[in-house]
Amino acid sequence: MSTEPMPGSADVPSLQELRSRALAAAAPRPYGADAAIACDRVVKIFTADRVEVQALQGLDLTVDRGDLVALVGASGSGKSTLLNILAGLDAPTAGSARVDGRDLLAMSAKERLRYRREVVGFVWQQTARNLMPFLTAEQNVALPMQLRGERSTPAAARRRRQRTAELLEALDIGELARRRPAELSGGQQQRVAIAVALANEPAVLLADEPTGELDTDTAAGIFDAFRTVNRELATTVVIVTHDPMVAGEVRRTVAIRDGRTSSEVLRRTRIDEHGTETVSEREYVMLDRTGRVQLPAAFLTALGMQHRVAADLATDHIQLRPDDTA
Numbered sequence: 001m002s003t004e005p006m007p008g009s010a011d012v013p014s015l016q017e018l019r020s021r022a023l024a025a026a027a028p029r030p031y032g033a034d035a036a037i038a039c040d041r042v043v044k045i046f047t048a049d050r051v052e053v054q055a056l057q058g059l060d061l062t063v064d065r066g067d068l069v070a071l072v073g074a075s076g077s078g079k080s081t082l083l084n085i086l087a088g089l090d091a092p093t094a095g096s097a098r099v100d101g102r103d104l105l106a107m108s109a110k111e112r113l114r115y116r117r118e119v120v121g122f123v124w125q126q127t128a129r130n131l132m133p134f135l136t137a138e139q140n141v142a143l144p145m146q147l148r149g150e151r152s153t154p155a156a157a158r159r160r161r162q163r164t165a166e167l168l169e170a171l172d173i174g175e176l177a178r179r180r181p182a183e184l185s186g187g188q189q190q191r192v193a194i195a196v197a198l199a200n201e202p203a204v205l206l207a208d209e210p211t212g213e214l215d216t217d218t219a220a221g222i223f224d225a226f227r228t229v230n231r232e233l234a235t236t237v238v239i240v241t242h243d244p245m246v247a248g249e250v251r252r253t254v255a256i257r258d259g260r261t262s263s264e265v266l267r268r269t270r271i272d273e274h275g276t277e278t279v280s281e282r283e284y285v286m287l288d289r290t291g292r293v294q295l296p297a298a299f300l301t302a303l304g305m306q307h308r309v310a311a312d313l314a315t316d317h318i319q320l321r322p323d324d325t326a
């Protein structure tokens with residue numbers, strides 16, 4: 001007698017189940033489905049005094065989970081607009097933006113609030129804006145966990161105290177736990193702000209000019225803190241900055257120009273067999289999903305390229321030359 005289970009029994013999926021599994025596997029996955037951040041042709045239009053400003057003009061950006069990325073660009077290029085969208089503080093006019101798999105265009109007001117509390121952490125430039133002045137450092141860090149709506153059981157309170165202590169320790173300010181913001185330096189306040197932003201274990205930590213109000217040495221310490229958080233807590237970190245020092249501090253620097261990502265610099269560290277470390281840097285221009293690239297202005301000026309260029313396909317590269325019919 002056969003011991004094979006019958007089709008449709010508990011061990012063997014039915015034909016219907018097999019069909020829906022196959023359909024699910026074959027279904028197109030949303031763009032950047034596995035990425036921490038996936039922006040696809042994001043547009044943001046502001047209207048002020050009946051004048052429209054296109055702050056983002058079809059911006060593409062993918063950030064992998066666990067990455068540490070700096071966003072740079074001239075004033076007015078759209079960096080803060082992008083960060084506000086990623087933070088769930090503002091909604092895009094068009095395009096698609098996903099953070100940790102959540103569609104930022106499709107969230108209700110309630111989901112958006114929850115998203116801001118649980119999925120993203122935010123550090124602002126103004127040190128005072130990040131913290132409640134009348135609470136101590138540890139009370140500030142515990143606050144987002146309390147607001148999350150957890151029941152106030154002794155076990156929950158213990159967990160909160162433990163996470164607060166771990167975060168303050170990881171950020172090197174364990175001994176300052178009982179101080180209020182006014183009793184802390186600007187750099188120490190930003191460290192507390194990072195701990196606050198991380199309290200609910202966000203998938204992504206966003207920071208807008210977090211060192212803008214700090215001197216160079218203190219700023220270097222804060223970048224170190226972001227690196228530590230990225231490395232030890234595996235948090236994805238995106239920092240908007242004007243600070244030229246940052247490019248030398250992070251693996252990936254993305255430049256935004258006129259509301260679009262225009263180029264990026266990747267840094268790689270290699271250690272040879274003698275233990276000698278070398279850092280190589282390469283600049284890339286962005287290629288969008290329709291095949292458009294934005295060439296660096298300096299390259300175009302150097303070769304006097306305007307309006308159109310001659311493009312030829314070689315075996316392993318594409319050649320672009322000035323228009324020779326002009």
Ligand SMILES: Nc1ncnc2c1ncn2[C@@H]1O[C@H](COP(=O)(O)OP(=O)(O)OP(=O)(O)O)[C@@H](O)[C@H]1O
Pocket residue numbers: 046047048053054055073074075076077078079080081082
């Ligand atoms: N709420 C708003 N209403 C109208 N226009 C706005 C608004 N916010 C930003 N803009 C405009 O959108 C464009 C992009 O601004 P954004 O603040 O994103 O630039 P940025 O790169 O962050 O600049 P900065 O480095 O100076 O902070 C600018 O032209 C700005 O004037």
